[in-house]
Amino acid sequence: MQEFEIIKDYFSKLSNQNQASLKLNDDVFFEKNKKMAISTDTYVEGIHFLNFNRPELVIKKIIRSSISDLICKGVKPKYYFISVAGHKFVFSKANLKKISRSLSQEQKKYKILLCGGDTVFSKKLTLTITSIGFSKKIVLRNQAKLFDDIYTTGNLGDSYMGLQILKKKIRLNKNLEKYFIKKYYLPEIQLNLSQKLLNFANTAMDISDGLVTDLEKLINNQKFSYKLYLDDIPISSNLNKVLVSRNFLKKDFISNGDDYQILFTSNSNKNKMILRIAKSLGIKITKIGKICSAKEKSLIIDKNQNKVEIKNKGFIHHF
Amino acid sequence: MQEFEIIKDYFSKLSNQNQASLKLNDDVFFEKNKKMAISTDTYVEGIHFLNFNRPELVIKKIIRSSISDLICKGVKPKYYFISVAGHKFVFSKANLKKISRSLSQEQKKYKILLCGGDTVFSKKLTLTITSIGFSKKIVLRNQAKLFDDIYTTGNLGDSYMGLQILKKKIRLNKNLEKYFIKKYYLPEIQLNLSQKLLNFANTAMDISDGLVTDLEKLINNQKFSYKLYLDDIPISSNLNKVLVSRNFLKKDFISNGDDYQILFTSNSNKNKMILRIAKSLGIKITKIGKICSAKEKSLIIDKNQNKVEIKNKGFIHHF
Numbered sequence: 001m002q003e004f005e006i007i008k009d010y011f012s013k014l015s016n017q018n019q020a021s022l023k024l025n026d027d028v029f030f031e032k033n034k035k036m037a038i039s040t041d042t043y044v045e046g047i048h049f050l051n052f053n054r055p056e057l058v059i060k061k062i063i064r065s066s067i068s069d070l071i072c073k074g075v076k077p078k079y080y081f082i083s084v085a086g087h088k089f090v091f092s093k094a095n096l097k098k099i100s101r102s103l104s105q106e107q108k109k110y111k112i113l114l115c116g117g118d119t120v121f122s123k124k125l126t127l128t129i130t131s132i133g134f135s136k137k138i139v140l141r142n143q144a145k146l147f148d149d150i151y152t153t154g155n156l157g158d159s160y161m162g163l164q165i166l167k168k169k170i171r172l173n174k175n176l177e178k179y180f181i182k183k184y185y186l187p188e189i190q191l192n193l194s195q196k197l198l199n200f201a202n203t204a205m206d207i208s209d210g211l212v213t214d215l216e217k218l219i220n221n222q223k224f225s226y227k228l229y230l231d232d233i234p235i236s237s238n239l240n241k242v243l244v245s246r247n248f249l250k251k252d253f254i255s256n257g258d259d260y261q262i263l264f265t266s267n268s269n270k271n272k273m274i275l276r277i278a279k280s281l282g283i284k285i286t287k288i289g290k291i292c293s294a295k296e297k298s299l300i301i302d303k304n305q306n307k308v309e310i311k312n313k314g315f316i317h318h319f
Numbered sequence: 320m321q322e323f324e325i326i327k328d329y330f331s332k333l334s335n336q337n338q339a340s341l342k343l344n345d346d347v348f349f350e351k352n353k354k355m356a357i358s359t360d361t362y363v364e365g366i367h368f369l370n371f372n373r374p375e376l377v378i379k380k381i382i383r384s385s386i387s388d389l390i391c392k393g394v395k396p397k398y399y400f401i402s403v404a405g406h407k408f409v410f411s412k413a414n415l416k417k418i419s420r421s422l423s424q425e426q427k428k429y430k431i432l433l434c435g436g437d438t439v440f441s442k443k444l445t446l447t448i449t450s451i452g453f454s455k456k457i458v459l460r461n462q463a464k465l466f467d468d469i470y471t472t473g474n475l476g477d478s479y480m481g482l483q484i485l486k487k488k489i490r491l492n493k494n495l496e497k498y499f500i501k502k503y504y505l506p507e508i509q510l511n512l513s514q515k516l517l518n519f520a521n522t523a524m525d526i527s528d529g530l531v532t533d534l535e536k537l538i539n540n541q542k543f544s545y546k547l548y549l550d551d552i553p554i555s556s557n558l559n560k561v562l563v564s565r566n567f568l569k570k571d572f573i574s575n576g577d578d579y580q581i582l583f584t585s586n587s588n589k590n591k592m593i594l595r596i597a598k599s600l601g602i603k604i605t606k607i608g609k610i611c612s613a614k615e616k617s618l619i620i621d622k623n624q625n626k627v628e629i630k631n632k633g634f635i636h637h638f
Contacts, residue, residue, distance in 0.1 A: 003438050006410060010419040014426060014433040029400070029434040034353050038434070040449055042402040044441040079348070083361040085445045091325060100329040107333060114333040115348040115357070119322050122363040124443030126404045130359055 002316055004220065027205070028069055030138045037133050039069035045125040050166050052090060052125055056098040057185035063106045064189045064260060065208060066129035071194040072206035072262040073140070075133040079115045082129055085122035110191060135195070139264070142221040143203040148265035150226065150289035151274065153190050155236040156211055158183035160256035172242060179238050187260035192281050197264060200274055204264035210314015211255040212300070214263055219291065225298040228289040230254075230308050251300070251308050257315040265291055321635055323539065346524070347388055349457045356452050358388035364444040369485050371409060371444055375417040376504035382425045383508050384527060384579060385448035390508055391525035391581040392459070393516040394452040398434045401448055404441035429510060454514070458583070461540040462522035467584035469545065469608035470593065472509050474555040475530055477502035479575035491561060498557050506579035511600050516583060519593055523583035529633015530574040531619070533582055538610065544617040547608040549573075549627050570619070570627050576634040584610055 001009075028039040043062045045052055052058055067077040082103075084090065103114060112131075162184025164170040165177050172180070197204055207214045211233070215226055233254045235243075243250055266274060271287070278285040292298075300308045320328075347358040362381045364371055371377055386396040401422075403409065422433060431450075481503025483489040484496050491499070516523055526533045530552070534545055552573045554562075562569055585593060590606070597604040611617075619627040 001410060001412075006415060006438055010415040011422075011433060011436075014419065014422050027435070029398070031398075034355065036353065036355075038400070038449075038451075040400045040402055040435060040437055040447070042404050042437045042439045042445075042447060044404050044439055047440055079350075081348070081357070081359045081449070083359055083447050085361050085363050085443075091320060093320075096325060096329040100333065103330075103333055114330060116346070116359060117330075118359055118361045118447075119325055120361045120363055121366055122443055122445055124404075124441055124445070126361075126441055126443070126445040128359070128361060128402050128437075128447040130357075130400070130449050132357075 004217070026141045028073060028075070028138070035134055035136050037070055037073065037075040037135060037138055038130065039066060040128060040130040041066050041069065042126060042128045050163070054185070055095050056102045059099050059102040060106055061185050061187070062127055062129055063103070064187050066131045067110055067112060068187070068189045068206040068208070068260045070131055070133040071189055071191055072204050073138050074195055074197040074201070074204070075135040075138055076194060077110060077112050077131045077133040079132040080112050080129055081115055081117045082127065083118040084127050085120045086125040087123055088121065090125055091119065110189070137198050139197050139201045139204040141203055141205055141218055144219050144222055144224060144265040144291045145202050145267060146224065146291060146293060147268070148202055148291040149268050149271065149287050150215065150228070150263070150265050150291065151285055151287055152207065152211070152234065152261050152263050153193060153283060153285050154188065154259070154261040155234045155239070155284065156207065156259050156261060157235050157239050157253040157256070159187060159258035160253055161239055161242065163258065176238060176242065184258060187258070189260060190262055190283060193262065193277070193283055196277050197262070200266045200270040201264035202266060204262055207259040207261050207263050208257060209316065210257045211259070211263070212310055213255065213314030213316055216313070218263060223294040225292045225294055225296045226289055227292055227298070228300040230300055231303040232286060232288050234284060234286040234288075251310050252312075255310055255314050256312065323536070345460045347392060347394070347457070354453055354455050356389055356392065356394040356454060356457055357449065358385060359447060359449040360385050360388065361445060361447045369482070373504070374414050375421045378418050378421040379425055380504050380506070381446055381448055382422070383506050385450045386429055386431060387506070387508050387525040387527070387579045389450055389452040390510055390513040391523050392457050393514055393520070393523070394454040394457055395513060396429060396431050396450050396452040398451040399431050399448060400435045401433065401446065402437040403446050404439045405444040406442055407440065409444055410438065429508070456517050458516050458520045458523040460522055460524055460537055463538050463541055463543060463584040463610045464521050464586060465543065465610060465612060466587070467521055467610040468587050468590065468606050469534065469547070469582070469584050469610065470604055471526065471530070471553065471580050471582050471607050472512060472602060472604050473507065473578070473580040474553045474558065474603065475526065475578050475580060476554050476558050476572040476575070478506060478577035479572055480558055480561065482577065495557060495561065503577060506577065508579060509581055509602060512581065512596070512602055515596050516581070519585045519589040520583040521585060523581055526578040526580050526582050527576060528635065529576045530578070530582070531629055532574065532633030532635055535632070537582060542613040544611045544613055544615045545608055546611055546617070547619040549619055550622040551605060551607050553603060553605040553607070570629050571631075574629055574633050575631065
C-alpha cells in the first residue's frame with residue numbers, strides 16, 4: 001500500500017468533521033482561525049538520510065526539509081519541535097554540540113525558533129520535526145486549473161547525484177563531489193519566494209520525493225493530466241557536465257527526490273509577473289510543463305515531441 | 320546524561336529569545352499570542368510500550384499519554400498529529416483498521432481531531448504524537464510556592480502492576496490481571512478536571528515516569544525540597560489486595576510510571592475548594608505531601624515519621 005492509500009482508506013474519515021485539515025489531503029494542516037500551518041515529518045536513518053556520520057549536516061537537511069513544506073505553500077515558518085529516538089552514541093557530547101550548533105545556524109538563517117521536542121532511546125535513529133508557521137493565506141494542493149503552466153524553482157537532480165556519490169555508486173573529481181554532496185545535505189530553501197507565491201501560484205508543493213511522483217501527488221484528486229517538457233527541466237551546469245561526460249541520461253536524474261525546490265502551477269497570464277519576481281529575488285524559476293485535460297494522457301516529452309519513459313518517477317512509500 | 324541535562328546544556332539556549340517557550344523548561348510549549356499549547360512525544364516499542372501485538376490498545380495508550388501533557392496543565396486538547404515509523408506489518412490492513420477504529424473512539428471520548436502525520440518505513444516501531452490545545456492560561460512547572468500542599472488525582476501503581484503482569488513477572492487471578500492490564504493500556508485521563516486546575520493549582524504536570532521522579536522534575540528549577548507521606552499516597556483496593564496477599568511493599572509500586580494522573584501543588588487555603596470540585600466531578604484527589612524549604616532534605620516518610628527509601632524513583636531517560 002502507498003501512503004496516500006493508507007490515508008484515504010483509514011485516516012481521512014478521522015478528520016472529516018474538520019474542514020481545516022483538508023481531509024488529510026495535503027501534507028500541511030492549516031488552521032483558519034489561528035492562521036497557522038503545521039507540518040510534521042519523520043526521518044529514519046538509512047531511508048531519509050544515509051547515516052548519522054555527519055550529524056551537523058543531517059540536522060540541517062531535515063530542518064530544511066521540514067520548513068520547506070511550509071515555505072512552498074506561502075507560509076513563513078516560525079517554530080519547530082525536534083524529537084530524536086536514537087542510540088546513546090547519538091546523544092554523545094560531541095554529537096550534541098554539533099547538533100546544537102547546526103540548529104543555531106539554521107535558526108538564524110531561516111528565523112525559526114526551537115520550542116520543544118523529545119529525546120528517547122531507540123536502536124534505530126528516527127527524528128521527527130514539526131514545523132509551525134503563520135500566514136493569512138496558504139497555497140494548497142489539488143487547486144491546479146486546466147491549462148495552468150507548471151513551474152519549478154532552482155535546479156533538479158544535484159541532490160540525487162550527491163546521494164549517488166555518498167553511496168559510492170558514482171565517482172567524480174573532488175570539487176564536483178563536494179558540490180553535489182553539499183546540494184544533498186544543504187538544499188537551498190526558497191524562503192524569499194515563499195510569500196510571493198500567494199500572488200500567482202494556484203497550487204504548490206515542494207519536490208521532496210521526485211518531480212514526477214510529486215507532480216502526480218500535487219493533482220492527485222483532480223481530473224487532469226500533465227505534460228512535462230524534459231528538455232526544459234532545469235539542471236545545474238555541473239550536473240549537465242557530468243551527464244555529457246558520462247553519457248548519463250537526463251531523465252534518470254531529474255525525478256529522484258531530495259530537491260526541495262518548489263513545484264507550482266499558475267495561469268499563463270501570470271508568466272511575466274513570475275519572471276519579474278524571479279529576477280528581482282535572484283531566483284531561477286522555469287516553466288516545465290502544462291496541466292491538461294483528463295482526456296489526454298499524462299506525458300513527458302522531449303523537444304522533438306517524442307514520449308520519454310521514466311522508469312523511476314521518484315521515491316514512493318510502500319508498505 | 321539525563322534528558323534534562325541535554326536540554327539545559329545544549330538546547331535551552333536555542334529558545335532563549337523566545338519567552339513563550341519557557342526555555343524548554345516545560346514539556347509543553349505555550350504560545351501566548353495564539354493562546355495555544357503544543358506537546359510532542361515519541362514512543363518506541365519495547366521502551367514506552369511493550370510490543371505492538373495489540374495495536375488497538377497501544378494507540379489509545381499513547382494518544383492518552385500525549386493529550387495528558389496538555390490536560391494536566393489546564394489546556395483542552397483539540398488537534399493531534401500522528402507519525403508512525405514502522406515495519407510493513409505495522410501497516411497491514413488488519414492493523415490499520417484497528418488503529419483507525421481506536422483513534423476514532425479516542426476522538427469521540429476526548430473531542431480531538433486528527434490533523435495530519437506521516438507514515439514511513441523503519442525496522443523499529445517509533446510513533447510520535449503531537450497534540451495541540453487552546454487555553455487562555457496554563458499551569459506551568461516550577462511555579463510551586465513554599466508550603467504548598469502536594470496533590471495527586473486518582474490512584475497510583477495500577478498501571479505498573481499491569482506492566483509486571485504483561486511481562487509475566489507477576490501472576491494473579493484472571494480478573495485481577497484483566498483489571499491491571501486495562502489500567503496499563505487505558506489510563507483514565509482527567510479531562511473534566513483540566514480547566515478547573517487554573518483555579519487552584521500553582522504548578523502541575525502529569526505523572527508519566529513515576530511519582531518521585533516527576534515531582535523532582537516539577538520543581539527542578541526551584542530552591543525547594545518536598546515531603547511525601549507514603550501512607551497517604553492513593554492506591555486502588557485491588558492493588559492494596561495484591562500488596563497484602565503477596566507481601567509486596569507499597570513503596571515499590573507507587574513511583575514507577577505510566578500513571579497519567581495529575582500531580583499539582585496548591586496553597587493550603589484552597590484545600591476545601593479542591594475537595595468540593597473533586598466531589599462534584601466524582602474524581603479522587605488526595606493530598607500526599609508538602610513543598611518545604613531548601614534547608615530541609617527531600618523526604619518520603621511513613622505514618623510513624625520514619626524515612627522511607629525508594630530505590631527506583633521512576634523511569635529516567637539516560638543516554
